Amino acid sequence: DGWLSLSHMASDTSLFPFKEWLKCQEKAIKSYKRELSEMSYSQGPYVVRETICRMIALTRGVKCEPEQIIIGAGTQLLVGQLMEMNSKGTVVAIENPGYVRFYQLLKKMNLTVHPVSLDDQGINMTEIESVKADVVFVTPSHQFPTGKIMPISRRIELLNWAAQRENRYIVEDDYDSEFKYGTDNIPSLQSLDRNQRVIYMGTFSKTVLPGLRISYMVLPPELVGEYREHYSNFIQYSNSLMLFTLQFFIESGEYARHVKRMNHQYDTRRKLLIAELQQRFREEIDIEDVSAGLHFLAHFHTGKGYQEIEESALRSKLEIYSMRRFMLKKSVNYENRISLVLGFANLREENVAGAVERLYDVFH
Numbered sequence: 131d132g133w134l135s136l137s138h139m140a141s142d143t144s145l146f147p148f149k150e151w152l153k154c155q156e157k158a159i160k161s162y163k164r165e166l167s168e169m170s171y172s173q174g175p176y177v178v179r180e181t182i183c184r185m186i187a188l189t190r191g192v193k194c195e196p197e198q199i200i201i202g203a204g205t206q207l208l209v210g211q212l213m214e215m216n217s218k219g220t221v222v223a224i225e226n227p228g229y230v231r232f233y234q235l236l237k238k239m240n241l242t243v244h245p246v247s248l249d250d251q252g253i254n255m256t257e258i259e260s261v262k263a264d265v266v267f268v269t270p271s272h273q274f275p276t277g278k279i280m281p282i283s284r285r286i287e288l289l290n291w292a293a294q295r296e297n298r299y300i301v302e303d304d305y306d307s308e309f310k311y312g313t314d315n316i317p318s319l320q321s322l323d324r325n326q327r328v329i330y331m332g333t334f335s336k337t338v339l340p341g342l343r344i345s346y347m348v349l350p351p352e353l354v355g356e357y358r359e360h361y362s363n364f365i366q367y368s369n370s371l372m373l374f375t376l377q378f379f380i381e382s383g384e385y386a387r388h389v390k391r392m393n394h395q396y397d398t399r400r401k402l403l404i405a406e407l408q409q410r411f412r413e414e415i416d417i418e419d420v421s422a423g424l425h426f427l428a429h430f431h432t433g434k435g436y437q438e439i440e441e442s443a444l445r446s447k448l449e450i451y452s453m454r455r456f457m458l459k460k461s462v463n464y465e466n467r468i469s470l471v472l473g474f475a476n477l478r479e480e481n482v483a484g485a486v487e488r489l490y491d492v493f494h
């Protein structure tokens with residue numbers, strides 16, 4: 131039989147309302163023929179930015195005007211554009227464990243990049259000071275990959291740090307913030323910022339479809355002018371038809387209904403997977419059960435090493451990602467313990483028991 135996936139990356143498109151999406155696409159073609167006959171404005175069409183602005187004000191407490199929004203075909207592109215604007219030798223701090231794709235991207239640019247460890251409140255402030263960072267990348271809503279939600283105290287500390295000196299910025303990667311189970315939604319770090327120090331990054335990869343490549347960032351007003359100067363010859367990469375379709379998908383309420391449905395569906399799958407894992411692995415497993423996002427961290431007590439586990443999973447046709455994927459620099463890993471990032475967005479309910487059974491065989 132086929133592969134089963136505990137990946138945190140893919141999402142199950144069987145729940146996506148393609149019929150409604152197509153209706154919105156038809157409407158977009160009817161309403162925006164003229165706009166489609168031209169290249170869109172470098173930051174993306176104004177009406178789409180307006181819709182995103184209204185939405186994130188409602189859902190994330192982000193305060194902004196459409197002029198501050200830059201649409202991009204993927205978050206990496208936006209990170210690249212943003213950091214191109216920084217002078218040579220800018221010092222960047224990034225969470226470790228963290229998002230290896232950003233780390234690799236930043237290292238390729240002429241920046242000094244420091245992975246910074248996490249304590250129980252999130253990114254370690256002492257280390258940020260000691261590496262003399264100018265820009266700090268954080269995922270406060272649901273730390274990627276540990277899932278930690280940054281408490282208000284650490285958010286305030288971080289904002290105070292940024293306010294202390296000119297040219298200090300915080301890049302808030304609000305990835306995976308739309309899915310909260312049981313706990314109420316914590317507003318964005320950007321909503322607390324009084325000194326124009328936070329650059330807010332968002333994406334539609336998890337709430338709509340990863341394949342559309344529609345992401346955005348919100349620049350503080352003072353950086354908008356700089357952006358426009360730097361990118362005066364830039365033509366927006368995103369596909370305008372997709373952007374106008376997204377606009378109707380949001381304005382029609384379909385987007386909100388879809389996210390609500392996915393929240394419910396993912397909560398059910400998450401609970402099922404956790405119950406199945408606890409029942410099967412008993413005291414061999416410690417689950418970091420943060421009720422948010424599309425994956426959680428689980429620690430397994432075993433004498434086996436990462437290599438052995440990853441190879442055995444491959445043989446058992448079980449897609450899993452271990453903490454090795456997210457360790458930005460060599461780290462001493464606790465002996466007799468393997469940590470896995472377990473995703474459930476691509477695991478149908480009927481496959482939960484089967485996936486856990488395969489995982490059990492991988493460890494035994």
Ligand SMILES: Cc1ncc(COP(=O)(O)O)c(CN[C@H](CF)CCC(=O)O)c1O
Nearest residue numbers: 138139204205206229274303305333335345
């Ligand atoms: C921390 C983080 N910030 C943003 C994105 C959104 O990027 P984009 O789709 O380009 O808008 C991801 C998306 N993560 C990917 C799918 F889960 C890859 C995960 C992996 O490489 O481990 C992410 O992890």
